[in-house]
Amino acid sequence: MSELRFALIGCxxxxxxxxxxxxxxxxxxxxxxxxxxxxxxxxxxxxxxVPAYTNYHTMLKKENIEVICILTPSGIHPQHTIDVINRYKKHIVVEKPMALAWDDLAKMKSVADSNDVKIFPVYQNRYNKAVQKVRDDLLSGALGKPVLGTVRLRWCRPQKYYDRDPWRGTWAMDGGALTNQGIHYIDLLQYMLGDIESVTARAATQLVDVEVEDTFVATLKFKNGALGVIEVTTAARPDDFEASISVLAEKGTAILTGIASNQLSTYTLDPQNANNYSEDFPDAYGFGHWDFFRDVLADLQDKKPHPISFEEGTRAIRLLNALYRSAEDNREVFLSEGVASHKLGKPDDKLAKLYITEAE
Ligand SMILES: NC(=O)c1ccc[n+]([C@@H]2O[C@H](COP(=O)([O-])OP(=O)(O)OC[C@H]3O[C@@H](n4cnc5c(N)ncnc54)[C@H](O)[C@@H]3O)[C@@H](O)[C@H]2O)c1
Incomplete structure (x- = not known):
């Protein structure tokens, strides 16, 4: 079989x-x-x-490419995705978050469908062995009725992190700790425990001078009756500590720890084998991109649908928007309301101009 030809926008x-x-x-x-x-x-x-380019239009006109990976600042993902599909009809791999503004997702989907190409959103931590094991045991009923799911992310992002690039720490291009750092873990919570019915939330900016939050807390009510807690901060000092998820269920408890929920440190259903579901990661990005790309190949070459479809990818964005809206309005928000944050992904033309590429 011929090889699938990829190129990157954003290095x-x-x-x-x-x-x-x-x-x-x-x-x-x-x-x-x-x-x-x-x-x-x-x-x-x-x-x-391989050849290097500074203008992606030039790259796409010169090279024979089938899939474009979009690794640019988060808030510009929709513009880059829609532009590449509309003009060049390529499949897209797009880094998390695939979009910030809820409305942009429908536009991305519509342009992909009308050009008969696919958009693959990256959520590589879904491939963590610990995540797969706990999810399987929840789905099979081995863990019994889910009772409580919690996310605890305590990382350190000082001012110099936000000052590194103009897009960081902005509502238009980045979102706060919940979006940039927390998205993987709120995605995993829903991936393991199912859809969320409603949320209440609070946000604060405490140790850095940016417009977005560095600390976010929330309570959740899942559709299956379980409750949940989110605690996400990039104001941990002086280092990164953890990105952990706990799942408490009728028949047992699972605690996923490590820098990216990569260690199954407690598993009461099968304590002797918990270690087999733990992985050592060199950094918070882990190894999930390798399996993610194997699934992209399987989808495009063998017609085996990618486990993380476009629709799957939208679940975390819907939740992000509901969580921010709850903190903004100081009220319980039901996901069925379909409301968006007033701030996340709000257009900023001056900032967007830094990242929009015109054809040469
Ligand atoms: N999956 C993960 O765990 C993970 C981890 C880190 C970052 N990300 C995501 O990846 C994206 C990039 O993050 P990063 O930390 O690599 O950012 P970064 O700022 O280090 O890199 C972004 C790059 O995109 C380039 N760029 C911007 N506009 C461009 C354009 N029009 N054409 C070509 N290049 C352009 C910039 O010059 C920059 O080098 C973000 O959306 C971020 O949320 C995902």
């Missing part, structure tokens, strides 16, 4: 987790890389012996 911090799979997995071929900052693209171009 920043997360790029290595795309370049690794795309140069290692059988069936995938890295064709080109692009970044507005030429040294970033050049560095990877030399390492992987």
């Amino acid at each position: 920043g911090r997360i790029a290595k987790n795309h370049l690794g799979p795309l140069t290692e997995i059988q069936g995938a071929k890295l064709v080109a890389v692009c970044d507005l900052i030429s040294e970033r693209a050049e560095g990877y171009a030399q390492k992987y012996n």
Whole structure:
């Protein structure tokens, strides 16, 4: 079978987790890389012996590419996705969060459908062995009725982290701790415990000078009757401590710890084997991108639907918007209301201009 041809737009911090799979997995071929900052693209171009570009239109016109990976600032993902699909009809892999503003998701889906291409949102932590094990045992009923699910993310992002790039710490392009850092874990909570009915939330900005929150707390009510708690902060000092999830159920308790919920440190159903479901991660990005890309290949080459469909990817964005709206309005928000945050993904043309590429 022929190789599937990929290229990257954006060669920043997360790029290595795309370049690794795309140069290692059988069936995938890295064709080109692009970044507005030429040294970033050049560095990877030399390492992987592919051409570097600073303008993605030029790259897409010159190279034979089937899938584009969008690794640009979060708030510009919809613009880049829609532009690449409309003009060049390519499949898209888009980093989390696939969009900030709730309305943008329908636009992305509509343009993908009308051009007969797919959008694959990245949620690599769904592949963690610990996550898969606990989810399987919840779905099979082995853990019994779910009672309580909690997320506890305590990471350290000082002012210099936000000052590194203009997009960080903004409502238009980034969102706060809940969005940038917390999204994986609120996604996992729903992935394991099911859909959420309603939320109440509070947000605060305490140790940094940015417009978004560095600390977010919430209570949740799941549709199945379980309750939930979210505690997300990037104001832990002086280091990152944990991104943990606890699942308490009728027949047992699971506690997923580590930097990215990668260690099954407590598993009362099968304590002897808990270690088999724990992985050592070098950083919070983990190894899930490799399995994620294997599933992209299986979908596009073998017609085996990707387990993380576009619709699956929207669940965390819907929840994010409901959580922010609850904190903004100081009230319980039901997800069935379909309400969006007043602030998350609010357009900022000046900021967007920094990342929009015009054709040469
Ligand atoms: N899955 C994960 O765990 C994970 C981890 C980190 C970041 N991310 C996500 O990946 C995205 C990028 O994050 P990052 O930390 O790598 O950011 P970054 O700022 O380090 O990199 C973004 C890069 O995109 C480039 N860029 C912006 N507009 C462009 C354009 N029009 N054409 C070409 N290049 C352009 C910038 O020059 C920059 O180098 C964000 O959405 C972030 O949330 C995901």
